[in-house]
Amino acid sequence: MLKRLRFPIRYVPFAATVAVFIGAYAIGAISFKNFFTLRVFVNLFHDNAYLGIAAVGTGIVILSGGIDLSVGAVIAFTGMLVAKLTACGINTGLAILIALAVGILFGILQGTLIASFDLPPFLVTLGGMFLARGGSFIINEEALSILKNPVLDFIEDNLQLSLGNGVYLECIEVVYLIVLLCGIVFTQWTPLGRRIYAIGVNEQSALLMGVPVARTKIMAYGIAGFCSALAGIVFTVYLKSGNPLNCIGLEMDAIAAVVIGGILLTGGVGYLLGSLFGVLTLGLIQVLIMFQGNINSWWTRIIIGILVLLFIFMQNLITKLSDKKQ
Amino acid sequence: MKKYLSLLILPLLLLVSCKKADSSKTITVGFSQIGAESDWRKASTLSIKEEAKKRGIELKFSDAQQKQENQLKAIRAFIAQGVDVIALAPVVTTGWDDVLKEARAANIPVILIDRRVDVSEDGLYACYIGADCTEEGRKAGRWLIENVGKQAGIAELVGTVGSGPAVERKKGFEEAIKGEPGLKIIKSQSGDFTRSQGKEVMEQFLKSPERDQINVLYAHNDDMALGAIQAIEEAGKKPGKDIVIISCDGVKEIFRQILAGKANCTVECNPMVGPYLFDVVETYMRGETIPPRVIPHEDVFDARNITQEVIDGRSY
Numbered sequence: 001m002l003k004r005l006r007f008p009i010r011y012v013p014f015a016a017t018v019a020v021f022i023g024a025y026a027i028g029a030i031s032f033k034n035f036f037t038l039r040v041f042v043n044l045f046h047d048n049a050y051l052g053i054a055a056v057g058t059g060i061v062i063l064s065g066g067i068d069l070s071v072g073a074v075i076a077f078t079g080m081l082v083a084k085l086t087a088c089g090i091n092t093g094l095a096i097l098i099a100l101a102v103g104i105l106f107g108i109l110q111g112t113l114i115a116s117f118d119l120p121p122f123l124v125t126l127g128g129m130f131l132a133r134g135g136s137f138i139i140n141e142e143a144l145s146i147l148k149n150p151v152l153d154f155i156e157d158n159l160q161l162s163l164g165n166g167v168y169l170e171c172i173e174v175v176y177l178i179v180l181l182c183g184i185v186f187t188q189w190t191p192l193g194r195r196i197y198a199i200g201v202n203e204q205s206a207l208l209m210g211v212p213v214a215r216t217k218i219m220a221y222g223i224a225g226f227c228s229a230l231a232g233i234v235f236t237v238y239l240k241s242g243n244p245l246n247c248i249g250l251e252m253d254a255i256a257a258v259v260i261g262g263i264l265l266t267g268g269v270g271y272l273l274g275s276l277f278g279v280l281t282l283g284l285i286q287v288l289i290m291f292q293g294n295i296n297s298w299w300t301r302i303i304i305g306i307l308v309l310l311f312i313f314m315q316n317l318i319t320k321l322s323d324k325k326q
Numbered sequence: 327m328k329k330y331l332s333l334l335i336l337p338l339l340l341l342v343s344c345k346k347a348d349s350s351k352t353i354t355v356g357f358s359q360i361g362a363e364s365d366w367r368k369a370s371t372l373s374i375k376e377e378a379k380k381r382g383i384e385l386k387f388s389d390a391q392q393k394q395e396n397q398l399k400a401i402r403a404f405i406a407q408g409v410d411v412i413a414l415a416p417v418v419t420t421g422w423d424d425v426l427k428e429a430r431a432a433n434i435p436v437i438l439i440d441r442r443v444d445v446s447e448d449g450l451y452a453c454y455i456g457a458d459c460t461e462e463g464r465k466a467g468r469w470l471i472e473n474v475g476k477q478a479g480i481a482e483l484v485g486t487v488g489s490g491p492a493v494e495r496k497k498g499f500e501e502a503i504k505g506e507p508g509l510k511i512i513k514s515q516s517g518d519f520t521r522s523q524g525k526e527v528m529e530q531f532l533k534s535p536e537r538d539q540i541n542v543l544y545a546h547n548d549d550m551a552l553g554a555i556q557a558i559e560e561a562g563k564k565p566g567k568d569i570v571i572i573s574c575d576g577v578k579e580i581f582r583q584i585l586a587g588k589a590n591c592t593v594e595c596n597p598m599v600g601p602y603l604f605d606v607v608e609t610y611m612r613g614e615t616i617p618p619r620v621i622p623h624e625d626v627f628d629a630r631n632i633t634q635e636v637i638d639g640r641s642y
Binding site: 033034035037039047142145156166241243290292293294298 | 356387388389391394420431444446
């Protein structure tokens with residue numbers, strides 16, 4: 001079964017994603033002055049790092065055959081947690097660790113409900129979303145800003161790499177790339193990663209093969225919880241404030257990025273590297289519209305919708321074709 | 327496969343066909359607008375777009391759909407594009423330090439529209455064009471004292487939490503009524519500057535135990551007041567008579583309601599900032615110094631100075 005994952009036809013969705021990204025980038029480069037610059041490229045990573053980190057977690061959960069709707073709410077919750085704890089005088093590093101721990105525990109809780117009690121992931125994570133969103137408002141009803149924070153200011157002013165021309169590679173995008181790399185290594189080259197693929201392809205077969213399905217699922221959701229919490233921390237640092245209303249609906253953007261990245265929604269198929277291109281494509285569409293300067297910004301949503309439908313259609317086609325070959 | 331790829335390219339080709347001729351002599355201004363949440367906001371956008379067209383200035387317009395992250399992306403895109411001037415209507419007051427510093431490093435002046443920002447150092451923006459919202463709050467308070475009296479239970483519909491106008495209109499109003507112990511704000515909650523939430527929150531106010539003590543509504547913008555008027559009517563009370571309605575902005579619909587007797591006073595907040603903005607832009611492009619503060623002209627309107635003619639003359 002594992003050999004089938006390496007079947008060439010499975011690369012097609014990923015290849016299509018890369019083609020769309022390069023194609024859109026080329027159109028931008030031809031149409032607009034200053035588009036084909038390092039600044040625009042680095043901005044794509046900097047402005048979408050939080051979505052990228054969330055998409056890594058979402059991607060892992062979807063590969064395992066599940067889904068996570070609580071992403072946006074957990075981002076808001078952990079963001080508020082960090083903002084509130086630092087405002088109360090707690091050390092920034094400690095606040096971040098607490099927020100990450102809360103995210104992991106939340107994920108494990110959802111995973112346990114899904115795996116051990118056999119509850120549908122859609123509903124469990126939906127409940128988790130309401131819990132986390134409400135929780136954000138309980139922490140503080142209004143937005144909390146993190147203005148004078150010596151630790152964060154130090155990171156911002158010093159942890160940056162100059163790439164010339166006033167362009168800097170900053171902490172946030174490096175964190176994203178590290179998370180992405182870890183995710184890719186994890187899913188492709190570790191036993192737990194392979195087990196996640198196995199239960200995603202066919203849970204019953206995996207169970208019969210002796211894969212510890214429940215434990216694997218719980219780990220997957222725990223990882224997703226960690227990614228959502230980290231995304232929340234990155235987002236809060238990016239905006240210098242926590243807001244209980246942040247990222248409403250972001251889970252949908254993460255799912256769209258993952259699907260456009262070539263990961264099958266039913267599980268077991270796809271590559272996390274695809275989520276990078278999915279996220280960058282989403283960001284790229286926004287930038288193209290901003291450079292044009294005259295199109296209604298809501299077209300971003302329409303184009304994302306069209307892309308998602310196209311990719312699902314293509315994935316469906318490929319699944320049918322590969323089933324026929326057997 | 328090729329068929330599907332070409333379907334994808336189609337919407338992207340739309341972008342290319344919309345591309346304008348690139349002339350290095352035209353002034354380019356990038357404007358990051360908050361969204362289109364109220365008539366006032368739409369009027370502000372229209373004013374800027376029309377004025378840009380009139381003066382032959384290329385305007386790159388970005389609607390942030392109420393999200394700060396979209397505004398940060400837009401400003402970075404403007405910096406990357408190399409626009410001459412950036413105009414920003416910030417959705418909230420904090421979190422702008424980084425992006426304003428980037429603009430400064432790229433030698434692009436930033437002009438704030440309608441709302442101020444909270445930044446850690448000076449010199450991060452060149453000019454603030456906007457109403458004095460604190461003064462608007464004071465005007466509302468003064469109108470209340472002069473026209474209603476010195477005894478009232480006031481319900482307050484606050485604007486978007488954390489936004490400049492909400493904070494300032496609250497402050498100005500409270501300043502104006504400070505000396506009158508008979509004027510009490512008994513209810514205060516956010517309606518987020520939208521009509522639907524104004525209605526919802528007013529409904530809650532009218533179901534609360536203090537509902538019979540409310541005889542004045544102070545709404546931070548007309549849209550919330552318009553929603554509240556519906557809620558008041560549905561609760562069986564008469565807006566404008568049982569509950570005096572004071573709000574800010576000065577949109578056409580509230581003028582109609584004042585003429586109909588369902589609202590009482592609106593403190594104008596002039597959204598037509600287009601001419602003011604591009605005057606500043608052209609001053610900058612000529613190499614002259616920009617004024618740090620520009621206040622558009624504003625009035626207070628009530629039943630005494632509103633007629634059908636006045637309403638017809640309003641452009642928003």
